[in-house]
Amino acid sequence: MIIVGIDPGTATTGWGAVEIKGEKLEIKNNKGNGLRLLDFGCILTKAEEEMPKRLLILRRELKKVLDKHKPQGLVVEKLFFGVNSRTAMAVGQARGVVMLVAAETKTPFHEYTGLEIKLEVANHGRSDKHAVRKAVKRLLGVTNIRVPRDQDGKQVNRFRDDAYDAVAAALCHLSKQNLMV
Helix, strand or coil: CEEEEEECCCCEEEEEEEEECCCCECCCCCCCCCEEEEEEEEEECCCCCCHHHHHHHHHHHHHHHHHHHCCCEEEEECCCCCCCHHHHHHHHHHHHHHHHHHHHCCCCEEEECHHHHHHHHHCCCCCCHHHHHHHHHHHHCCCCCCCCECCCCCECHHHHHHHHHHHHHHHHHHHHCCCEC
């Protein structure tokens, strides 16, 4: 089973494709146990572009990811309205594109709160970015994950956390479906 996780945004959308083999996986020492990161990266758009064009780029690039990996599910973080309503609006627009692409490709859509994802993956709902990154590596059984790339193949070290958050969303879904114990 392949699950694609998405960390949506109009400037940066992180994504990660995770594959799980077998009925159920026991996560203690994941070395070679059937859970692996297939690919991950970030879709970047330029701030000077008009919003409709940025959303179109997001749609086009996300469809490429889904066409390539043909996932059995698409997972996205639920929108949290914090202090900055402008950011929340932009994230909401990106989430709408993600939902549209899921519907267009007939990919089952799932969503979890950031708190649920962090709790499920890093064992604490208030985990910081470093703790999430460390937990993703532990669950995947690796010590190092390459730097993610953008849609043009360039390394996106600055946006690495967006890709890790997307992978965490996919791992959360697998755990919530009782596929990882």
